[in-house]
Amino acid sequence: MPSHFLGFDSSTQGLKALVIDADAGAIVAAASVNFGGDLPQYASPEGVLANDDPTVKHANPLLWLEALDLVLRRLVEAGAPLGDVRGIGGSGQQHGSVYLNDDRAFGVFASLDPARSLAEQFAGVFSRPTSPIWMDSSTSVECRELAAAIGARLQADTGSPAIERFTGPQIRRFYKTDPEAYAATVRIHLVSSFLASVLIGGDAPVDRGDGAGMNLLNLRTGTWDAVIADATAPNLIAKLPRVGATGSLAGALSPYFQKYGLPALIPVALWTGDNPASLIGMGAHRPGKAVVSLGTSDTVFAAFDEFHTDPDGYGHVFGNPAGGNMSLACFKNGSLARDRVRAEAGVSWEFFDTTAFDETVPGNDGSLALPWFEHEITPSGRPVGLRANFDFAAAPPAVRIRAAVEGQVISRAVHSEWVGHFDTLRVTGGASRSRGILQTLADVFQARVETIAVTDSAALGAALIAAHDIGGHSFDALAERFCPTVEIVRPRPEHAATYQRLHDAVRLLENA
Numbered sequence: 001m002p003s004h005f006l007g008f009d010s011s012t013q014g015l016k017a018l019v020i021d022a023d024a025g026a027i028v029a030a031a032s033v034n035f036g037g038d039l040p041q042y043a044s045p046e047g048v049l050a051n052d053d054p055t056v057k058h059a060n061p062l063l064w065l066e067a068l069d070l071v072l073r074r075l076v077e078a079g080a081p082l083g084d085v086r087g088i089g090g091s092g093q094q095h096g097s098v099y100l101n102d103d104r105a106f107g108v109f110a111s112l113d114p115a116r117s118l119a120e121q122f123a124g125v126f127s128r129p130t131s132p133i134w135m136d137s138s139t140s141v142e143c144r145e146l147a148a149a150i151g152a153r154l155q156a157d158t159g160s161p162a163i164e165r166f167t168g169p170q171i172r173r174f175y176k177t178d179p180e181a182y183a184a185t186v187r188i189h190l191v192s193s194f195l196a197s198v199l200i201g202g203d204a205p206v207d208r209g210d211g212a213g214m215n216l217l218n219l220r221t222g223t224w225d226a227v228i229a230d231a232t233a234p235n236l237i238a239k240l241p242r243v244g245a246t247g248s249l250a251g252a253l254s255p256y257f258q259k260y261g262l263p264a265l266i267p268v269a270l271w272t273g274d275n276p277a278s279l280i281g282m283g284a285h286r287p288g289k290a291v292v293s294l295g296t297s298d299t300v301f302a303a304f305d306e307f308h309t310d311p312d313g314y315g316h317v318f319g320n321p322a323g324g325n326m327s328l329a330c331f332k333n334g335s336l337a338r339d340r341v342r343a344e345a346g347v348s349w350e351f352f353d354t355t356a357f358d359e360t361v362p363g364n365d366g367s368l369a370l371p372w373f374e375h376e377i378t379p380s381g382r383p384v385g386l387r388a389n390f391d392f393a394a395a396p397p398a399v400r401i402r403a404a405v406e407g408q409v410i411s412r413a414v415h416s417e418w419v420g421h422f423d424t425l426r427v428t429g430g431a432s433r434s435r436g437i438l439q440t441l442a443d444v445f446q447a448r449v450e451t452i453a454v455t456d457s458a459a460l461g462a463a464l465i466a467a468h469d470i471g472g473h474s475f476d477a478l479a480e481r482f483c484p485t486v487e488i489v490r491p492r493p494e495h496a497a498t499y500q501r502l503h504d505a506v507r508l509l510e511n512a
């Protein structure tokens with residue numbers, strides 16, 4: 001009997017779906033929907049609605065539903081063996097929230113009509129017509145209020161201090177700006193638990209992995225924190241779904257989805273956040289291995305067992321879908337900043353990998369730069385602009401580019417120190433093609449750097465979670481089958497001390 005599982009990832013800009021064969025370690029079908037390109041009627045080219053206030057970033061939840069129908073149609077058209085699927089998993093962009101209005105909403109979930117689209121049936125059930133997503137930064141006042149009300153316990157118990165994009169501050173803002181609509185809200189879901197609810201035609205629990213990104217879940221008790229919830233908005237706990245135990249199921253698939261040839265009543269795993277799912281999809285579910293994702297923004301995340309938090313308050317603790325915890329630090333100035341420095345120096349990445357590497361020395365004789373062209377979030381609250389501890393404009397391209405790459409990589413290491421030591425870094429994202437960047441990561445972190453062949457790590461992780469939670473496959477076996485190493489770059493111990501010394505220099509530059 002085939003061991004097929006379906007995984008979804010509903011991210012900021014699109015929805016991906018993969019069917020895997022867990023025994024064979026193979027992806028047997030894939031489809032995707034790009035929100036901007038495929039569903040232009042939602043006027044969200046990057047998955048976000050336009051707003052006069054640049055701090056407000058909302059999305060239309062009907063867009064996510066329309067994409068769900070479309071991606072399933074595309075899987076059918078691609079001949080995906082949906083009739084063999086034994087279980088489903090999913091992940092969603094973290095922190096975003098969906099507000100359901102009254103008992104009608106629950107009625108719609110329970111009686112989905114296969115003759116009509118999801119978007120058609122869910123229109124009118126949202127008490128807040130648009131969903132704030134993780135890019136929103138409009139809640140600094142609410143964050144200050146929560147911080148004042150709860151103090152240090154907020155981070156100590158939920159894993160993060162008050163963070164603008166986190167769900168609790170977003171809920172508080174909704175309550176303050178539209179108290180009537182807030183009062184008429186019966187349920188507030190995360191993107192992940194909302195889409196799981198649609199799949200089961202019911203009310204899916206929030207998983208610990210994604211729930212940790214809300215400033216509401218007490219990670220020590222594993223349940224909603226009543227005091228923090230009360231300080232966030234009145235009567236909030238009654239509006240939140242249950243918190244599901246890691247590895248438990250959301251429910252059975254709604255009959256609606258039989259129209260795509262999916263078997264009746266197959267289990268649906270709890271959906272999680274895209275980063276927790278990526279931890280699994282990158283084969284990094286065990287402590288000691290960190291993932292460095294070099295994209296538009298850079299993220300560093302890793303599994304760790306013992307619950308502890310970042311003393312600087314920039315890193316987060318989320319739940320690891322394999323059990324225990326994971327850390328995450330997000331750096332807004334990633335690839336775009338690196339590339340701007342490179343372009344302004346008038347050179348190619350190949351130049352960095354070869355000439356710049358030969359003409360300069362590791363540590364760059366202490367010359368460091370932090371290309372903060374956007375407001376950085378790790379650390380936050382600093383003015384934008386390029387920071388350097390030398391005359392940047394007058395320096396040769398090789399020095400400039402090494403200064404920026406090393407400044408970035410050392411700051412990734414500085415803000416991951418609280419997590420503990422990593423033996424291995426699994427690197428993904430466009431910049432992982434640069435041999436020079438990989439070597440710098442290996443030398444700065446003094447860890448073995450690996451690249452792997454996985455591209456859609458969140459969707460793959462979601463399918464692997466289903467294979468584990470539903471199919472009983474072990475995460476170790478799945479990681480071995482699906483995430484083999486492609487390339488290894490070893491750290492050079494002779495450069496350890498040089499880079500360690502520069503940690504303080506980077507902190508100084510960040511605070512200058």
Ligand code: XUL
Nearest residue numbers: 012093094134274275330
């Ligand atoms: C993590 C975060 C982002 C979103 C992107 O805290 O805000 O990585 O999850 O989808």
